[in-house]
Amino acid sequence: MGFGPYFLLASLEGLVTAAVLTLTALGLSLVFGVMRVVNVAHGEFFMLGAVLAWAISTAFAGHPSIGFAAALLVSPLVVGGVALLAERLVLRRLNYDPEATIVATIGLLYIVQQLALTFYGPDARPVQAPFNIRVTLPWFGYSGxxxxxxxxxxxxxxxxxxxxxxxxxxxxxxxxxxxxxTAQAFGIPVDRVYAGVFALGAMLAAIAAVLVVPIQQAHYLMGRDPLLLSFIVVIIGGLGSLRGTVVAAVLIGLSDGIISVFFSPTLAKMLATLLVALVLVFRPQGLFGAATR
Amino acid sequence: MASTLAIDGLDAFYGEVQVLRGFKLDLQQHEVLCLLGRNGAGKTTALKAIMGLVPARAGSIIKDGRDLTKLAPHEVPRTGVAYVPQGRRLFSELTVAENIEIGLMARGKGRTTRESVLDLFPVLRERLSQRSGTLSGGEQQMLAMARALCLEPDVLLLDEPTEGLMPSMIAKIRETVAGLRERGVSTILVEQRVDAVLSLADRVAFIENGQNRETLPVQAVRDDPAFVRRYVGVE
Incomplete structure (x- = not known):
């Protein structure tokens, strides 16, 4: 296979990474943008979504698409429910204090992770894709x-x-x-908005996880990379900026795919981290960061 | 005259620092009541406490038989109290139309209210799709008032609405507040400009160390400059 098709393949792989990363980072960005909460447990909501996807899809007999569809529906709802509970029991009681919530969500990270280890176990488990179609390109076939x-x-x-x-x-x-x-002074129930946003952020991560488990396997430690990459994306894109998150996720996803294929995945992570450092030095608000009060 | 808003024995704190001490105020129907006092006297805190943005630890704020201190902050505007904060506090990344929409949503008001408010400030009609942070200072103040009037309030809280504005804009703000009084809106106005207070107020409350020392008809304040000298420190 020549360089062109090889590059196309790497780019497609990068776009898949970008797609999953965009959804995960979007959740993190929304939560920080609206609530000013740095949710260190965001990767665990991703992991929980994947683990639940395995549990739900294996509970259904018959065609894999039935179990997958059920997982795509139920898993984000359950993860959203867990996030709501965490918001009500932990973040609200801390009055969304930026520093206290970082520590609290670190605690939440370990609680969710250890619960997954206890009830799901240490094994990586596959989820069947809902369909197996191969799209034939002139140079190679690619997963539909x-x-x-x-x-x-x-x-x-x-x-x-x-x-x-x-x-x-x-x-x-x-x-x-x-x-x-000022939002409160105009009748906006800020606590309810925060609860909804926190749940929505977690649900986006869970949807990303359900989509990715037919490609990767579900594992109780699988939340680490999405968390790191999501932070990289939201810092580069600008915290709270939807446009910035999407642009940065595509940039990081594509470069991750291409560099991983041509060189090594480690080099891809190193370059992404270097890019974060450069952004923090030269444009701390990110590429599309907006001023907030 | 009947009372629209009655504050009694209000204690309010920023953290552990007490700002209001047994604060009392009685806002009557169809009046403009001005709060005068030095910086840090507690004027802005009094407005924020009415809105529930600074929690009250003691005392009551009664409006239409309901104690506002028992409500969550987001429930206060639904009782018909609207707030124009110091520095306008527009949602500067949102457009003029979106800021107005936020005001309309607060009490479920619709197109009729929107049109009547835009009739009051026609310049905003030409700027509806403009980001509010890019408006001039005077236009921003008009938008802040328009956003509050979208609630169709019967009590309006204005915190230094003329701050940093040119004279023509100040005249427009005065005219608007006077017009609202004619329409039955009661206003509590925090203002540093004594001339604005004396030309607009029906009564003046002098605030010192978090307490309302005395409330006087504006004529009494005009007649005896010693009041202003004592509580504000200017002639």
Whole structure:
């Protein structure tokens, strides 16, 4: 296979990484943007989504698409419920203090991780893809499921963008993001907005995880890389910026795919981390960061 | 005259620092009541306490038989109290139309209210799709008032609305507040400009060390400059 097709293959792999990363990072970015909470447990919501996807899909007999569809529906809802509970029991009681919530979500990370180890075990387990279609290109065949993951991410990002910019719910979320106190003075129940955003952020991570488990296997430690990469993405893109998150996720995902294929995955992570350092030095608010109060 | 808002024995704190001490205030229907006092006297805190943005540890704020101190902050505007904060505090990344929409949503008001508010500030109609942070200072103040009036309030809290504005804008703000009084809106106005207070207020409350020392008809304040000298330190 020549360089061109090889590069195309690497780019497609990078786009799959970018798709999953966009959804995961979008959740983290929303939570930080609106609530000013750095959710260190975000990767564990991703892991929980994947583990639940395995549990739900294996509970269904018959065609894999039935179990997968059930997982895609139920897993994000359960993870959203867990996030709501964490928000109510922990973050709200800390009054969303930025420093205290970092420590609290580190604790949450270990609780969720150890619960997964206890009840799910240390093994990595596969989830069957809902369909096995091979798209034939002139140079190679490519997984139809992976292309579907890219399409699903695009649809979800557009849906999130429409909700944020064209609906009253989105307007309320943006107003809360820009000025919590004034939002309250105009009848916005900030606590409820925070609870909803925290759950939505976790659900986006869970959806990303359900989409990725037919490609990777579900494992109780699988939340670490998505967390690191999500932080890289939101710092480069600008905390709380939807546009920045998408651009940075595509940039990091593509470079990760291409560099991993041509050189090594470690070099890809090193370069991404270096890019974060450069952004922090020369443009601390990120590429598309917005001023907030 | 009947009372629209009655504050009694209010204690409010920032953290552990007490700012309001047994604060009392009685806002009557169809009046403009001005709070005068030195910086740090507790004027802004009094407005924030009414809105529930600074929690009250003691005392009551009664409006229409309901104690506002028992409500969550987001429930206060639904009782018909609207707030124009110091420095405007617009949602600067949102457009003019979106800021107005936030005001309308607070009490479920619709197109009729929106149109009547835009009639009051026609310049905003030309700027609806503009990001509010890019408006001039005067336009921002108009938008802050428009956003509050979208609640169709019967009590309006204005915190230094003329701060940093040119004289023509100050005149517009005065005219608007006077017009609202004619329409039955009661206003509590925090203002540093004594001339603005004397030209607009019906009564003046002098605030010192978190307490309302005395409330006087504006004519009494005009007649005896010693009040202003004592509580504000200017002639």
């Amino acid at each position: 499921y992976k292309l579907a993951v890219i399409a699903a991410a695009i649809v979800l990002v557009i849906a999130t963008w429409l909700v944020l910019t064209r609906t009253k719910v989105g307007l309320v979320m943006r107003a809360t993001q820009y000025d919590r106190e």
